[in-house]
Every structure is written in structure tokens, then in C-alpha cells.
Amino acid sequence: TCRSALANSLNQAIEQLGGIASMDSWNVDESQDQIQHRAIGLATVPAIHWQNRPTFQQVVEFTGHR
Structure with a gap:
């Protein structure tokens, strides 16, 4: 079910x-896919x-004083 839902959504995007x-x-x-820092x-x-x-990516965020 998941595979067919994914394939259908990709086909719809290509058609659009x-x-x-x-x-x-x-x-x-392309600005919608820019990586913001x-x-x-x-x-x-x-x-x-x-x-x-x-x-695999690691994201580290410091929200306060260490």
C-alpha cells in the first residue's frame, strides 16, 4: 500500500x-529546496x-549556555 501510494504521488507530481x-x-x-543555515x-x-x-546526518544545536 505504501509503495503504490508513493508511486502514485510521484506520477501525479510528474504530470503536474x-x-x-x-x-x-x-x-x-529551486529556491524552495535551498539549504538554510x-x-x-x-x-x-x-x-x-x-x-x-x-x-545519515548529524545536527547539533546549542539552545543555551554550555
Whole structure:
């Protein structure tokens, strides 16, 4: 059930973009997939384009004084 639901949702997304045959003309807003960084201190880091990353990532967030 899960597999068919996933396949159906992907097929619907492709159809909404105009089909696989017109992939070169898909109008996609890449800014929706940008990686946003949280600044620590005074410096800021601009957003970067999405990248295919490994499935395991570690996120560390300090919310108070250590």
C-alpha cells in the first residue's frame, strides 16, 4: 500500500509538471529546496543549492549556555 501510494504521488507530481517527455521545460522554483543555515554568532551564511547528501546526518544545536 505504501509503495503504490508513493508511486502514485510521484506520477501525479510528474504530470503536474507537464510529463516526463517535457522535462526540459519544467518550471521549478529551486529556491524552495535551498539549504538554510542557522547563524551562530555574528556571521551569517547564505543559503546554498540543494545537494544530494548521505542519508545519515548529524545536527547539533546549542539552545543555551554550555
